[in-house]
Amino acid sequence: PVFAGMNGSAIENFSCVIYNISLMRCTWQAGRDAPGDTQYFLYWQNLRDNDVMECELYIKDENGRNTGCRFQNVMINTEGAYFLVNGSSKDSLIQFYDEYIVLYNIEILTPPLNVTVNCTGDSAGCIITWQPPLRSHMEPAKCFQYEISIQKK
Numbered sequence: 001p002v003f004a005g006m007n008g009s010a011i012e013n014f015s016c017v018i019y020n021i022s023l024m025r026c027t028w029q030a031g032r033d034a035p036g037d038t039q040y041f042l043y044w045q046n047l048r049d050n051d052v053m054e055c056e057l058y059i060k061d062e063n064g065r066n067t068g069c070r071f072q073n074v075m076i077n078t079e080g081a082y083f084l085v086n087g088s089s090k091d092s093l094i095q096f097y098d099e100y101i102v103l104y105n106i107e108i109l110t111p112p113l114n115v116t117v118n119c120t121g122d123s124a125g126c127i128i129t130w131q132p133p134l135r136s137h138m139e140p141a142k143c144f145q146y147e148i149s150i151q152k153k
Contacts, residue, residue, distance in 0.1 A: 005095035008033025011040055011085050014097060018074055018107040021134050027059065027068035028085060031095070038089040040066045047079040076103040076135075109133045112146065 009031040016026040026042060042055040059068030080102040087094030112130040119126040132144050 005087075005093040006033065006035075007095070009035070009038065009087065009089075009092070010095035010097045011087070014083070014085065014099060016083070016101060016106050018076065018103060021110065022072065022074050024071040024074040025059075025068065026055075026071075026083070028097070029067065030061075030065060031087075034087065034094060035089045035091045036063075037091065038065070038087045038094055040085050040087045040094075042066070042069045043084045043086075044071075045082045045084075046075070046077065047081060048077045074103070076107060107135065109135060 011028040011031055014026065014028040016024055018024045028040070030038060030040070042058075043052055045052045053071075055066070055069035056072065057070045058066040059070065061067045080100060082098065082100050084096060084098045086096040110133040112133055115128070115130040117126055117128050128148060130146070
């Protein structure tokens with residue numbers, strides 16, 4: 001596709017993570033050939049409700065340029081989301097960057113809850129139990145896989 005704007009002016013290395021259940025952080029780097037006065041703006045659209053939202057709280061570099069964003073109260077759904085970062089400069093047109101992201105693929109889960117270990121003195125060994133981690137999306141608990149690492153002291 002042909003994008004309007006100067007080559008090398010779009011952002012690079014865009015990535016997002018969701019953490020602590022409902023917080024999302026997206027980061028990027030300025031385009032390597034973007035003019036010094038270029039400012040970037042992030043918009044995202046949750047594809048379930050089609051609302052387009054601009055970044056709530058930009059992360060800025062030492063020059064005051066937007067290089068990231070923090071969102072609160074993010075709800076994950078199975079449809080994912082569309083992200084668009086465009087830029088403006090008084091000197092030239094800036095290329096935009098866009099990406100579709102399935103949100104549950106970028107979620108950093110909290111640890112499992114209420115981990116308990118009950119060991120008996122006989123050969124029955126130990127029983128380890130836990131509950132699934134807290135999460136913002138409602139995937140069934142049976143979708144989770146766990147790995148237990150046991151080290152003898």
